[in-house]
Amino acid sequence: MADIPASPGSVAVAVQEDGLRLRTVLNLRWLAIAGQAAAVLVGWLALGMDLPVIACFALILLSVSLNGLAAIVLPETLRLSSRYTTGVMLFDLVQLALLLLLTGGLTNPFSILIVGPVMIAATALPFRITAMLGLVAVFLSSILLVWYIPLRMADGTVLSLPDVYLFGMWLSLTIAVGFFGIYAARVSSDTAAMSDALIATQSALAREQQLAALGGVVAAAAHELGTPLATIKLAASELVDELDRDTFDPALADDARLIRDQADRCRTILAEMGKAGREDLHLRHVPIYTLIDEAAAPHRDRGPRVWLRLEGDADGSDNPNQPVMRRSPEIIHGLRNLIQNGVDFAQGHVWVDVTWDTDIVRIVVGDDGPGYAPDLLRRIGEPFVGRRRRQIRRGEYEGMGLGLFIAKALLERSGARLTFANGSEQGRARRDLGTPDFARPPGATVEVVWPRARVAPLDDPSRHGLARNPLNPTS
DSSP, X not given: OTTOOSSGGGOGGGBOTTSOBHHHHHHHHHHHHHHHHHHHHIIIIISOBOOOHHHHHHHHHHHHHHHHHHHHHSOTTOBBOXXXXXXXXXXXXXXXXXXXXXXXXXXXXXXXXXXXXXXXXHHHSOHHHHHHHHHHHHHHHHHHHHSOOOEEBTTOOEEOOOHHHHHHHHHHHHHHHHHHHHHHHHHHHHHHHHHHHHHHHHHHHHHHHHHHHHHHHHHHHHHHHHHHHHHHHHHHHHHXXXXXXXXXXXXXXXXXXXXXXXXXXXXXXXXXXXXXHHHHHHOSEEEHHHHHHHHHGGGTTSSSEEEEEETTBTTOTTOTTSOEEEOOHHHHHHHHHHHHHHHHHOSSEEEEEEEEOSSEXXXXXXXXXXXXXXXXXXXXXXXXXXXXXXXXXXXXXXXXXXXXHHHHHHHHHTTOEEEEEEOOHHHHHHHHTTOOOSSSOSSEEEEEEEEHHHHOTTOOGGGGTOOOOTTOTTO
């Protein structure tokens, strides 16, 4: 292991937040050391091969000494930086190549193990470093194709293979290094991207839940403090009356009035702060118009107009048949992200269309923007975080897709099914003419469908006698 710090106190430069743990690297290398020693002993003792045993065990002991020194000097919980991990992998490649040089080169069946350090690097190191290690592995295998000590049996028989077979071994090693290295790097990158996106989703949901809980605490505080504040106000009012009638210092009457007024002000402030909390405590289920209006509220003043339509009616807030939805942080935050995405790309309008029947509740969020790129439609909802080069592009805007991923994850958690699509050709043509089709959003659309019983458990749709087609808001 290259450049091992002299003391535990000097290892700060070797630490990074998401690097390989030292304990993991050491355990893998102990396993490799044991395998190398066993292979040499079996070839020498059991198969009777004439091997340079002293030179082989000198290389193995070098690896043992470096591994043991690292285990003694460094804490097991240490995470290695890219530089240190690269040094370890380079050492392992060179040490393995020297062992193979002493034991037959590419005629040694264990030459396939030269792929191992590259695959490990692909799961933990940047792609450029993995590519460099892959080139080193190919270079070393090329040397082993030409220069090596042939394997000999005890009677002097040389174990040789045809040149065409050796070239095939070299070619297969080269392909294996490239293919498995890239494969491991992509799988590791996707796993890390999904992990980061799920953490972001959990953080967003936790924030929404904390805000809801905070509202409840404020409401409880307003309720508990209401009585003492009312008492203070009453006592202050009585003091004002007494001081006004008597011949006391007028300043005392002013102080009493100030106490009364400030008590009133405290009650007003607590009432306003507790408004959201009271809604959260007592309105666990709200009309769907109220739910979506709350989700859209932060984006109403950002430029594009947000239209909320119930069964095609833009003034449907008092619709008596609308479902009574479960007011959950997942639904509110998920819909808010979809509306925000529409506002980000819209030219002037965003539509939130709500339809329902006795079995489902359907919400479609659409805009009059450029729509999704056709090659990205199948991947919408995947987290395109910083490790990946693909980005969502609409117009001049670039995004990493994390907002849509969070929305999709939260809404699916609430039981929804999401479908991403682009608007109709007719709608786009009318948009280009400057007359957007209000019935059919011409840009990107997101359809969210829930089983009605899942999101409106307290609502009995049968009492409304609904017989509408949820796919056609005008029917």
